[in-house]
Amino acid sequence: MESFNLTLSDPSTFILTGIPGLEDAHVWISIPLSTFYIIGLLGNFTVLFSVGKEQTLHQPMYLLLCMLALTEIGTSTSVMPKALCIFWFNLKVVSVPGCLTQMFFLHAGSVMHSAVLVTMAFDRYVAICNPLRYTTILSNARIAKLGLAGLLRAVLVVLPLPLLLSKQPFCASRIIPHTYCDHMSVAKLSCGDITVNRMYGLVVPFVINFVDLTLIALSYSLIIQAVLKISSKKAHLKALNTCTTHICVMLTSYPSFFFSTLTHRFGQGIAPYVHIVLANLYFLLPTMLNPIIYGVKNKELRDKVSKHACRICMPEGH
Structure with a gap:
């Protein structure tokens, strides 16, 4: 208890409490969350491995x-390891630089995620509306450039958040009632x-998502035409079927983002643990579900994954 009080007064650290009101259930809550996280990692690494090994998928x-x-x-990964340390080992202390670094990576990842979904919508538009020019318009090199542009946008948009907070004085109470260092949760500790x-943290994410959703809607309106x-x-069905996977992925991402953000900022009547559980699910559910969605809907990818899985289970010579 004495060491905990010393930590509270340490100006170089914050305390992440986990899920306020459900401290006694932390271990039980960690079971589904860690399961979602592990399934998500396995699914996404399987996709990366299969695409990397198969020349036909390049x-x-x-x-x-x-x-x-x-x-x-x-x-x-920017969220769950620290959350599990809180749930399992009660390791709640995080340094200020570590907190700001976590904040940068989780918010930059969200902005990059949205950029990739926009590029996927453009990919579907070109594939359906200009199939003969598809390989010319969307070469692998161009996709790489679009990816770098999305990454640069994410860095430039999110970097001001930790930089602004690094200049702020923080009060004696350095307790963050959360499992990770969310921007507004940290900002509220400032004196x-x-x-x-507040304005930057509210306006910029909604502007980014509004612009991205507008571009996606434009792509799909042209596709429908x-x-x-x-x-x-x-x-008709064949053309629309090529879009269903992307639509399913968007449905796992954007609604959970808006719901989590709005309840965190404006849902004063909602219990804090609801905010925090939803915030964690926002990062975990797309990570877990998207590889499954693509595996189910994309036969070529499913076949390649199955082939590599069989090779691992039954090595040559057996």
């Missing part, structure tokens, strides 16, 4: 899938004026 669509897998591994932090011009119903 195509724009699968390269985008690898980018999505990397962002999901990064965002979930200074956080108006800029192109599909309606096709006379064959079979061709």
